[in-house]
Amino acid sequence: MPKAIVVHRTGGPEVLELEDFDPGLPGPGEVRIRQMAIGLNFLDTYYRSGLYPAKTPLIPGGEGAGEVVATGEGVGDFAPGDRVAYVFPLGAYAEERNVPASHVVKLPGAIDFETAAAAMLKGLTAEFLLHRTFPVQAGQTILFHAAAGGVGLIACQWARHLGARVIGTVGSDDKVPLALAHGCDEVIQYRREDFVARVKEITGGKRCAVVYDGVGKATFPGSLDCLQPFGMYVNFGNASGPVENVSMVDLGNRGSLYATRPTLFSHISRRPVLEAMAENLFSALENGVIHAPVSARFPLSRAADAHRALESRATTGSAVLLPDG
Template sequence: MAKGILVKANGGPEVLEYCDVPVARPREGQVLIRQNAIGVNFIDVYYRSGLYPSQLPFVPGSEGAGVVLEVGPGVSHFKKGDRVAYGMSSGAYAEERVVDEKILVHIPEGISDEIAASMMLKGLTAQYLLRRTFPVKPGHTILFHAAAGGVGLIACQWAKHLGATVIGTVGSQDKVQLAKDNGCDHVILYRDEDFVARVNEITGGKRCDVVYDGVGKSTFPGSLDCLKPFGMFVSFGNASGPVDAFNLGLLAQKGSLYATRPSLGAHVADRKVLDEMAADLFSVVKSGAVKIPLHARYKLSEARQAHEALESRQTTGAMVLLP
């Protein structure tokens, strides 16, 4: 047994119960780790509330970093004492846990457990968006919706480092400077301004090479009108609700556009690709070109307070729980 957070019934932050949770022995292809830091993401709220169904009871969370305590049969990539991190494995809110070897990565020297735990989901998402889905090059102009969000703060810094002109949208005035401090050349208040008209104004009518959209319903189809001919619309989230089905002919009408809906899971399914993506992410963070905005730390026992702060939008950047 180890200390952790258990959700026995869906509901508000009050259902996050700090108690003893069972810890299994690692089986074939699994690794037992002691966690030093655990990432907190808004998807954890969706599972806790029941918006995303999960079998009760369950330990929430999907991101963490720590040290290998024991390896199961057939594990070849890791050994006892290795520093490791992961970004896609449910059951993270616990002192110790078992994780499948295939989703773990080694943490290099120069990256702390706190930073690793706070950037795996968001950082690997930024990596596949900017480096694999639409590879950003010098001279590109990009539009990134929700630029002050967890993924946006990392992606906009990275895109700027890659030589792009970065236009970001944010939902409130207090996030404008934050977006500017994290890579955005131009910031649009998409709730108060016509973001399509502003993009047209900023680019002198040339528009963007790519739009990265994690907002969804409320920014579509406006996002398509921000693209130059042969530009790419990358939908990777639906914070405002999913994009409704649309006639593919719309892409032809608006300039022979491309549209895609990638997912992190598909990109990291291959061990070699996951290692390459993680190495790219760690490299750009170690160089200082991309800084991970870790703004809040809570004890694991304070998970309820962490969720309250997250849902009330009292925090910006990443948040971690410390066992």
């Protein structure tokens, strides 16, 4: 019988338990996928810990790639044997699972399963950040926090391709060359440097058009001081804790700034938008505009070790879970 990681009570990594799991026949509008690789994201720890409320028992994970093995009633766009990838809903930490066909996209033959599993959530996040939330233009200077993380490595490459000057922050010295090799023009090690002062120095006091922040509490409100008048602060993650107490008056006093908290859920809720975003992402991967390096691989049975590595910030780039069989 296929296996899955199940969370019966929220808590630390130890609550991730490997169990037998039969997803059953796909229901109307669903496809059953035999997973070849499963994406691993910091977001997964939010559901496991209870930061993002969800009913238990739950199977974590929001992205994967594999082959269709069965289709439910009314599914006409997919057939057994199709190579596919998807993002959401939860339930990815499983060897086989059922997914609404509306969330599934066909995977080009040039993209392997590990890359797809590693790039769907992070790559589509980079896509909506750079192309939809604040469309980056050539000649603009941007700041991207956690530039050596999964989203950061993809987004900084993409932003450089779009013609932006990219400043990235990282949390350790060993991540500096990695960020420089993946799109950053300048890298700030924020644990030993004042990133606000360095941004002002790098830009000659002009600061940035946009700050993309997946770190949260530790980089706010300093990120606002890195923005030029009418600049945009984009918060898309809480790696250090959620941003709290954002003052509308403060945004005005700092230069008529914009602040937003976009989510991937909102963007992909419409099928045509998902298809367009995936097409843009796959094209960028196929054409070498971006690379999504898989830096760590864990057996599904070692999901707890994978979460410990994520939360200790020991990982760089993307990591995947692989079915034990």
